[in-house]
Amino acid sequence: MIRVAKQPEPTSPGFDFDGQVRQPGLSALAELTGNPPTLKRRGPRIKQRAARVEDLSSSDLRDYDYWTRAMEVLHKAYGGVCAYACFYIEPLCGPTVDHFVAIISTKPQDAYEWDNYRLACSLMNSRKQAFPDVLDPFRIENGWxxxxxxxxxxxxxxxxxxxxxxxxxxxxxxxxxxxxxxxxxxxxxxxxxxxxxxxxxxxxxxxxxxxxxxxxxxxxxxxxxxxxxxxxxxxxxxxxx
Structure with missing residues (x-):
């Protein structure tokens, strides 16, 4: 591993992360907890699954995986290189959005936050999962x-x-x-x-x-x-x- 320089959150006109990922995610969280949506959208209301955001499960969030919309721009921002294996990931070969602080162990809102994303190949993402013993590529030092x-x-x-x-x-x-x-x-x-x-x-x-x-x-x-x-x-x- 080598240190990964954190890249800024993408904005319009290239990719509106806030509009495409964060706001739809927060609106889904509102509906999942029985509150009115914060964004207008087509389709039926999302069924309530918990009384509080903190009580939502990872499977609840994965049904509304708006973070996948950021996959292409995440790949481009980090040069296509897996943050953990340090090899280029071809777009056809399994790049994934890794939530460094896993969605089962953090605030559900963080599932839709750019700063919580690391570009990872599917194998590294599956090995890391929610285990807390993996060092953050944003925080390690070159030479470790x-x-x-x-x-x-x-x-x-x-x-x-x-x-x-x-x-x-x-x-x-x-x-x-x-x-x-x-x-x-x-x-x-x-x-x-x-x-x-x-x-x-x-x-x-x-x-x-x-x-x-x-x-x-x-x-x-x-x-x-x-x-x-x-x-x-x-x-x-x-x-x-």
Missing amino acids: FVLNLGTFKVEPAPGLPTDTTERIKATIIRLGLDSREYRNMCRRFFDGYWNPPDSKPPIPLWSLERDAPFLARELRRQNRLRPEDVEPKDKEPQLAG
Whole structure:
């Protein structure tokens, strides 16, 4: 994982997050608790399911998943890169809206808040679920997670405070960043860059930085770039939209 720079809430004319996600969500919450809708819309009234917003379940909210309307703009804002796995997610291959504070453990209103969203591939989202032991990509520091280029395992950086190291380990275990499939994906990108088959040209560094920014950062940090990619004052890539 690398630190993800939080992107601003999208507004018109590109995408009206407030009008397309937040306000319809808040209106649905009002109706779900027996109150008048706060927005005019077509169709029958939403049936009341609880007396208070706090008593609504996650399944109640998932019936009104207006956050999915923000999927395309979320993908664009964060460069298509999974906040947890740090690989580019093709739009056809399962990008999802992860509620960092899960909708079953937060105020229902936060289900419709941009700042609570992280772009995640479906596998990382399913592994994270509502578990509170995963570090927030918005709050970690670059350099906390390192990649062993011999084993392709993600590890805590040496020399960190004990509590930070333990939280990094918990995040790695929870997300499966030490799993065989994750290591194989890292190895495939590494081999494409360093050992392309049959005299094929290597993956360009710019492509690696776009599609596997954590691996690219670790190659740079560990002085493992191809000679033609080494520049004076080489700068670390940033994960942003």
